[in-house]
Amino acid sequence: xxxxxxxxxxxxxxxxxxxxxxxxxxxxxxxxxxxxxxxxxxxxxxxxxxxxxxxxxxxxxxxxxxxxxxxxxxxxxxxxxxxxxxxxxxxxxxxxxxxxxxxxxxxxxxxxxxxxxxxxxxxxxxxxxxxxxxxxxxxxxxxxxxxxxxxxxxxxxxxxxxxxxxxxxxxxxxxxxxxxxxxxxxxxxxxxxxxxxxxxxxxxxxxxxxxxxxxxxxxxxxxxxxxxxxxxxxxxxxxxxxxxxxxxxxxxxxxxxxxxxxxxxxxxxxxxxxxxxxxxxxxxxxxxxxxxxxxxxxxxxxxxxxxxxxxxxxxxxxxxxxxxxxxxxxxx
Numbered sequence: 001x002x003x004x005x006x007x008x009x010x011x012x013x014x015x016x017x018x019x020x021x022x023x024x025x026x027x028x029x030x031x032x033x034x035x036x037x038x039x040x041x042x043x044x045x046x047x048x049x050x051x052x053x054x055x056x057x058x059x060x061x062x063x064x065x066x067x068x069x070x071x072x073x074x075x076x077x078x079x080x081x082x083x084x085x086x087x088x089x090x091x092x093x094x095x096x097x098x099x100x101x102x103x104x105x106x107x108x109x110x111x112x113x114x115x116x117x118x119x120x121x122x123x124x125x126x127x128x129x130x131x132x133x134x135x136x137x138x139x140x141x142x143x144x145x146x147x148x149x150x151x152x153x154x155x156x157x158x159x160x161x162x163x164x165x166x167x168x169x170x171x172x173x174x175x176x177x178x179x180x181x182x183x184x185x186x187x188x189x190x191x192x193x194x195x196x197x198x199x200x201x202x203x204x205x206x207x208x209x210x211x212x213x214x215x216x217x218x219x220x221x222x223x224x225x226x227x228x229x230x231x232x233x234x235x236x237x238x239x240x241x242x243x244x245x246x247x248x249x250x251x252x253x254x255x256x257x258x259x260x261x262x263x264x265x266x267x268x269x270x271x272x273x274x275x276x277x278x279x280x281x282x283x284x285x286x287x288x289x290x291x292x293x294x295x296x297x298x299x300x301x302x303x304x305x306x307x308x309x310x311x312x313x314x315x316x317x318x319x320x321x322x323x324x325x326x327x328x329x330x331x332x
Contacts, residue, residue: 002043005305006061006097011039023060023089025305049071061091062299063111063119067099070241071216072271073288074122081120093130105129112137118299120144124186126151140302144295146188147311153310154295158192159199159270161284161316166179166200168318169236169266170207173327177201177209178234180224180244182216187241193268197238210234214244221247229255235264235327242267242274242283245323249277259326270319278292279322 002008005019012019012035023029039045062085066074072332088136095111097103102124108130111119118140123130126148134141134151147153169177180195184190194211201207210232214224221244224238229251239245245267249259257263257277267274270285290313301308 002039002045007255008036008039008045009058012036017241017252021304023039027306047318056232059117060089061093061116062296062303063095063116065095065104065105065111065119065120066096066122067097067104067124069094069096073145073286076288077292077295080289080294081296082292083116084293085295085300088302090296099124101125101127101129105133108133108137108141111150112139116280117303118142120231120295121151124189140299142295142299142302144291146293152298152308152310154291154298154314155188156286156291156314157316158188159196162193162196162198163200163285164196164316165238165266165268165284165320166197167301168320169264169324170200170204171262172236172324174236175207175327176233176235177207178228178232178237179209179211180221180228180237180248181211181240181242182244183213185231189268192321212246216241216243217244218250221245222251223286226255226325227250229257229263230289236267236324237263239265239267242269242271242281245281246273246277247281249281264327266324270317274319274321282321282324284316287314292313305306312317 001108005016009016014032018028022033031194043225062083063077068074070096078094084093093116094105097107120142122144123146126143126146131150141151142294143151145155147155179194181194182190196269199208212222212224212228225248228237237248239248248265252259252263259265265281267281267283270283274281274283294312300307
């Protein structure tokens with residue numbers, strides 16, 4: 001009966017370090033990997049990760065710092081991370097910071113004290129405080145959702161997403177547009193997404209676009225969109241996230257405005273609920289679960305001192321649904 005990695009090493013005819021490297025997601029040859037997989041499966045061997053952690057300098061645990069848990073993007077990313085980590089016999093420890101940057105920085109130190117192997121950081125912005133903490137803990141850190149020159153980063157192509165959406169709504173004939181964005185402290189959503197949209201507008205010309213700002217939650221979006229409709233008469237509101245778009249839907253309903261004939265609406269994200277609402281929301285789909293899986297793969301490589309691209313950019317996809325009406329020149 002197999003009880004330890006020494007037993008596995010003896011049966012496989014390899015060293016204990018090779019078995020340990022395999023169990024911790026390190027690099028081993030394909031024939032050795034297949035042999036170890038078969039031995040472990042046949043003998044129902046389960047690694048004692050707690051015992052391993054007592055002996056090791058670090059655990060087989062990856063810390064994940066998230067700004068909020070009540071977010072479709074975050075939850076999908078976390079599920080992708082967890083699924084992929086488990087494939088490599090790693091485990092995830094989540095630290096939720098409730099959009100408090102100081103708590104994010106404290107979480108980096110707290111996770112390091114727990115001897116985790118690496119950290120995946122989902123942050124809206126990276127301050128000098130974040131960088132100082134990351135330098136001091138001397139543990140691999142992967143930034144997801146934002147880009148920074150000092151860190152390995154995995155991002156969605158927010159500029160391209162904004163540009164694609166801009167081209168789409170302009171092709172539908174919209175020339176009186178409200179763009180409902182978020183704070184520019186969030187570089188990816190607040191700046192890059194908006195700049196991509198602006199680029200599409202600049203290539204078309206003959207447009208009136210007014211830019212507004214709101215928070216990420218639906219209640220803020222309801223307030224902001226009500227203000228927009230009082231001040232301006234757009235044919236479309238382009239929302240920086242699907243959640244904001246849902247707030248606009250609520251405002252339109254409250255004001256007896258029909259979507260899309262009375263007001264067109266778009267979002268970004270590709271949340272599952274956008275398929276269910278009526279009319280279904282035109283949006284840009286981001287592949288959050290895939291991002292989580294790629295993040296897990298990258299942090300494991302960094303932990304094992306393997307080569308990882310400094311920047312990884314994920315694609316996105318326009319989902320053209322019913323919430324955008326085609327506007328004729330006579331309608332403007």
